[in-house]
Amino acid sequence: MMQPVTREIALGSTWHHGLIAKWWAEFNDDFRPHEVPYFQRYVEQGEPALEVACGTGRLLIPYVRAGLDVDGCDVSADMVACCREKAEREGLPVSLFVQPMHELDLPRRYRTIYVCGAFGLGSTREQDLEALRRFHRHLEHDGTLLVDIEVPYADKQLWPYWLKGERSSLPEPAGRPQKRRRASDGTDLGLRSRIVDVDPLAQRVSYEMHAEQWRDGVLEAEETHLLTINMYFKEELLTMLERAAFTDVIVEGDHNDSAPTRDDDFLVFVARK
Numbered sequence: 001m002m003q004p005v006t007r008e009i010a011l012g013s014t015w016h017h018g019l020i021a022k023w024w025a026e027f028n029d030d031f032r033p034h035e036v037p038y039f040q041r042y043v044e045q046g047e048p049a050l051e052v053a054c055g056t057g058r059l060l061i062p063y064v065r066a067g068l069d070v071d072g073c074d075v076s077a078d079m080v081a082c083c084r085e086k087a088e089r090e091g092l093p094v095s096l097f098v099q100p101m102h103e104l105d106l107p108r109r110y111r112t113i114y115v116c117g118a119f120g121l122g123s124t125r126e127q128d129l130e131a132l133r134r135f136h137r138h139l140e141h142d143g144t145l146l147v148d149i150e151v152p153y154a155d156k157q158l159w160p161y162w163l164k165g166e167r168s169s170l171p172e173p174a175g176r177p178q179k180r181r182r183a184s185d186g187t188d189l190g191l192r193s194r195i196v197d198v199d200p201l202a203q204r205v206s207y208e209m210h211a212e213q214w215r216d217g218v219l220e221a222e223e224t225h226l227l228t229i230n231m232y233f234k235e236e237l238l239t240m241l242e243r244a245a246f247t248d249v250i251v252e253g254d255h256n257d258s259a260p261t262r263d264d265d266f267l268v269f270v271a272r273k
């Protein structure tokens with residue numbers, strides 16, 4: 001029997017590498033579909049645009065397909081490689097870069113920069129502030145920044161661990177893998193994640209993801225990756241945007257062009273340079 005290949009990797013602290021990048025490329029194009037038209041309307045009003053943390057191109061590829069001028073960057077070379085492969089398959093012209101957002105340094109300036117599902121991932125709070133400053137630097141005068149966050153109280157599995165008594169049971173036990181799904185190369189992929197730590201003082205949560213790849217019922221590869229997320233409340237991010245020299249910041253609800261409510265799980269910050 002073939003021995004499984006085990007890779008223990010903690011690159012920075014984002015888990016979007018290896019088999020998890022493959023999972024994103026294969027299965028996540030339909031994830032949270034209402035986000036796609038939401039950001040697209042802003043891009044249509046302000047080209048060229050940059051997607052920071054573009055991942056495997058869930059948003060970027062449809063925009064480029066629609067003829068919009070959008071570049072992408074991401075800290076994960078594996079996610080970028082999947083995105084590039086998708087673009088090349090369709091013959092779409094796209095400029096992609098591998099950079100962490102706090103080291104963003106690109107030759108072009110943009111009318112729109114947007115970050116979807118990635119602010120606070122695999123970074124320190126100081127790096128997050130530096131990232132906002134870099135976004136400011138990469139925008140044209142009057143350009144628009146869009147950054148979304150999932151609010152800390154959105155996840156009912158996570159929220160109880162802000163309490164001391166609940167937190168002492170962490171890390172969570174390794175759960176069962178998600179049902180395996182068949183990828184386009186005939187392998188079957190399965191994931192399982194768990195909360196490892198919640199630090200309410202630092203407002204940071206750490207997760208672990210275990211990924212497996214099977215072929216014909218035989219385990220071919222397995223990987224374990226870590227992800228840390230800095231959690232932000234609305235007022236804190238508003239202050240950071242101000243410190244990064246943004247003006248006229250408005251906050252919208254869950255990618256819906258409306259004022260936020262206390263029931264929104266996601267908030268979008270729309271800031272002008």
Ligand SMILES: C[S@@+](CC[C@H](N)C(=O)[O-])C[C@H]1O[C@@H](n2cnc3c(N)ncnc32)[C@H](O)[C@@H]1O
Pocket residue numbers: 014016052053054055056057058059073074075076079099100101102115116117118121122123
């Ligand atoms: C949840 S995925 C979202 C991808 C894409 N924006 C989307 O909505 O489909 C998060 C992405 O953020 C990237 N990422 C995480 N930390 C990052 C950082 N510090 N700088 C740049 N990209 C980062 C990951 O590699 C991953 O591709």
